[in-house]
Amino acid sequence: PLALAIVSSYGFPRHTHTYSEYPEELFKKLDEFCAAKDLFSIRRSGAVLLDILAHADGNSGQYSHFGHLALRADEYIKEHFTDPELTVNQLAEHFQTSRATLTKAFAEKGLPSPGRRILNCRLLRARELLYGTDLGVAQMSKLCGFADTHTFTRFIKRALGSSPTRCRQEYVKH
Numbered sequence: 001p002l003a004l005a006i007v008s009s010y011g012f013p014r015h016t017h018t019y020s021e022y023p024e025e026l027f028k029k030l031d032e033f034c035a036a037k038d039l040f041s042i043r044r045s046g047a048v049l050l051d052i053l054a055h056a057d058g059n060s061g062q063y064s065h066f067g068h069l070a071l072r073a074d075e076y077i078k079e080h081f082t083d084p085e086l087t088v089n090q091l092a093e094h095f096q097t098s099r100a101t102l103t104k105a106f107a108e109k110g111l112p113s114p115g116r117r118i119l120n121c122r123l124l125r126a127r128e129l130l131y132g133t134d135l136g137v138a139q140m141s142k143l144c145g146f147a148d149t150h151t152f153t154r155f156i157k158r159a160l161g162s163s164p165t166r167c168r169q170e171y172v173k174h
Helices: 002-009 024-035 039-056 065-080 088-094 099-108 114-132 137-143 149-160 164-173
Strands: none
Touching: 024 039, 065 088, 065 099, 065 114, 088 099, 088 114, 099 114, 114 137, 114 149, 114 164, 137 149, 137 164, 149 164
16 A cells, blocks of 8 residues: 555555666675664665655656756746846856756756846846836846846846836737
């Protein structure tokens, strides 16, 4: 029953076929830990078994270094996009990697580039503030991570087709 519950928690049906590479190394570890009779080895065998299940869905790449880096960096962007100092170079420096490696990690995870991700977060926030508040352009600019109002206004014009004030007027009209 416990095995069935664990398999079900991963979203697998009772019977499944895997199309990913056979995780031979993980099964060797499992054999080693099962052969040892100490409590620590039994616990470790449970962890290896969960790794095998995670591998079975064919998406074990999410546990790769690149996948982990991309997810951590994406979370960092979501938390810090309001910082005007946040750039792809600063992000790469924070994660102690190169800009190219960071970009490759995002691409392999199917995410937009880090720079585009930062801009997308800022645009989403700008739209929320533009259409959901009556804040001035200078205040919105700071809350969206732009150092100056002119850059924010130019960004909004390119993204939405009109100045922030004009966008708000059109929204109120409709």
